[in-house]
Amino acid sequence: MVNERLVVVGGNAAGMSAAGQARRRRPKDDLSIVAFERGRYSSYSACGIPYWIGGEVTSMDELIARRPEEHIRAGVDLRMGCDVVGIDLQSRTVEVVEVDGGRRYAEPFDQLLLATGSTPYRPPIPGMDAPNVHGVQVFDDGVALRAELEGDGVRRVVVVGGGYIGLEIAEAMKRRGLEVTVVDRSGTPVGMFDEDVGGFIADAVRGLGIGLRLDAPVAAIETSAGRATAVRTEDGTTLPADLVVLGLGVRPNVGLATGAGIPTGTSGGIAVDQRMRTPVDGVWAAGDCVESMHRVSGRRVVVALGTHANKQGRVAGINLGGGYATFPGVIGTAVTKVCELEVARTGLSEREARSAGFEFVTASIDSSTRAGYFPGSRPIRVKMIAERRSGRLLGAQIVGREGAAKRIDVLATAIWNEMAVDEILSLDLSYAPPFGPVWDPVLVAARKAFAAVEDDIIAASGS
């Protein structure tokens, strides 16, 4: 008889990080750990799916960090193909359905961790449920999509939604020699970037030979014999499609939680405290299904990213294991690549800053990734959004070629520490000609942003 029973729902980043941490801290005779995963894969890199589809990663196996057997050997009773369909907080059991076979049973818990992930958003328009309309979030989605592509009926692909996953998939499809069109309701793709940066992304997408239709909300997916045959936009344009992929972002899977009365927050994700505890005693949550504090806006947000899922899982697992750890929130850092174009962001975009009530100035600079005279130097543009008067850096975006985007991490660290742009411009960053100009592009941007802050103060004084 163990002292406590932990049930984990979800066998990927957050769930298995938590299970592993808890296991390491409490022996099997103290804590039993049962984990349920409804899919066929555990602990894989979902972010790697587009590269497997595009062929840059040759085998699906390379994306799998830990197989079910390995978790089982490590002392976690991971049960694959098991869907948790209900939580009874009274009896403290979860209701489990085996996907193959349909056996149904109740599993008791003392502690419960929800790591239920997220699902691609499917807007309520006609044709959305056709079998050749694919979201790409979990590994089984990727497997289904590849199976479809390996048949010979697919020539034309329409990607609905130009978010970064949509673009990664579009590029992968193009690499496979397909005819690809991306449709987006906004004026530039990847809405998490400001429009000036989005314009570069649009150019890069088109440069790949991918069709890009902007300001084009989708009205319906046309079907024939139950299968999608075209995407129709609100202006009446019809884009023939043998395959439709959704790139409209994801929604947290919270149905299981809300069905049991475990509350979601203002953002729609499961509400958790600093230690990843829900308000319900003994119930924890982590990963794509939870909401996080945005440290700049002060708002709750849902950010579905493997990096947060791993950290949150670790924090939950340490706490479940009797230790102490907290997840101090997010600042909206993200990076992606469109062909050779690298784009990255951190903090708030202009729209987000405005919506959070900030007033700000912006500054953009063009520079190079190495000393201008050094071979292999590539263009980089850095944009900064700085609060009026204080000069506090609220957000930054970087767009450029090889070696540009990872510089965003410097600005993420600066924002995390609430640095003002004039403090940033004094930072002792590394310099040598193969690695950057003597004034690193992020320092040049800080200098220009600081000038903008000063100009704004002078202008506001009326002098």
Place this chain on the structure above:
Amino acid sequence: MVNERLVVVGGNAAGMSAAGQARRRRPKDDLSIVAFERGRYSSYSACGIPYWIGGEVTSMDELIARRPEEHIRAGVDLRMGCDVVGIDLQSRTVEVVEVDGGRRYAEPFDQLLLATGSTPYRPPIPGMDAPNVHGVQVFDDGVALRAELEGDGVRRVVVVGGGYIGLEIAEAMKRRGLEVTVVDRSGTPVGMFDEDVGGFIADAVRGLGIGLRLDAPVAAIETSAGRATAVRTEDGTTLPADLVVLGLGVRPNVGLATGAGIPTGTSGGIAVDQRMRTPVDGVWAAGDCVESMHRVSGRRVVVALGTHANKQGRVAGINLGGGYATFPGVIGTAVTKVCELEVARTGLSEREARSAGFEFVTASIDSSTRAGYFPGSRPIRVKMIAERRSGRLLGAQIVGREGAAKRIDVLATAIWNEMAVDEILSLDLSYAPPFGPVWDPVLVAARKAFAAVEDDIIAASGS
């Protein structure tokens, strides 16, 4: 008649940045600016010299940011080939000697900025003054070195001192097809890195086919007919050399200042306050010749780097121009490349931390620059030095292949903000498979360093 006269001594990064800033803020009829440069070049990238010698940069012109004529057009009376040999604080004049021709005159000033730079260290051993023993610091040094190489008498080169400039020059010489040996008194090259990291550098140097003799202090340079012919180490080994290059670091040029009673600090550099003012009224200093506050050790240090020189020059120039700016110090960030090996550091090395009185734990991890499965992923090792108990990051070193070293800037920003390793591991850094693993290497290192801090606390408690 102008209101004030500014004299700048030194026409490179610090001096001309200052002159430019002051000029922009005060018109010519308010402030006159005369700048003296004893060499033949102004505002160039001294850090680019090794790449010009090695042929990666094809023309010297590419290294020049601003020619004398451009400064003059911008309203700075830059006088090339003019050596300032004395300062008279009583009469408030500097004594100038024209290098060609020898005309000597006094130039009056109200404000004086010393940007006299630094000179390669020449230890007091026999033969050091032979004409084919070259230091490489200013552009004229590079020109002289190239002239020597373009004759046909040079086949064997010995570099005395394996600092990063020494290694950059050694690699450049090797690129030119010469036989190169580097001699260093320490057990690993580039003493600013700990020995474990230095070992990787040693391997990379040898991998280039460069001879490397460690633990080998130089006793003398042997000469024949006044020219160096060999380097003799203390153990009696003789290394034949047609050319000797010094890589023993540089010393600040402070003779002009001390000759006039302008004080140097504990580190040997000219002492300045936050605004780059010396203790002498109306006398300022910036660049390689000054000492800076090290924000981690709390000590004064001289760090000769273009990035500091530019920032300090900017600060001095803003203040001279009637504005307000400060230089808040350095944290010892540096980066270099040896063939394909990238190495970087920030904060304190183990030796420096010990010398500053810190007690600490260390942690090193091996990871990859991209997701492990992503094409082009390269090895990276991150080492952290964290203070006992507090876990404050005191220093970090990175060694790896392409894409590794610039990550040091994240840790530089973390050290600047006095972050502890457990705070660092929560940072919201960017993630996508082409840019890093889901746990970025710097986060993995922080996690391991945090575990080391905890282990140390437990061990110290005696439990």
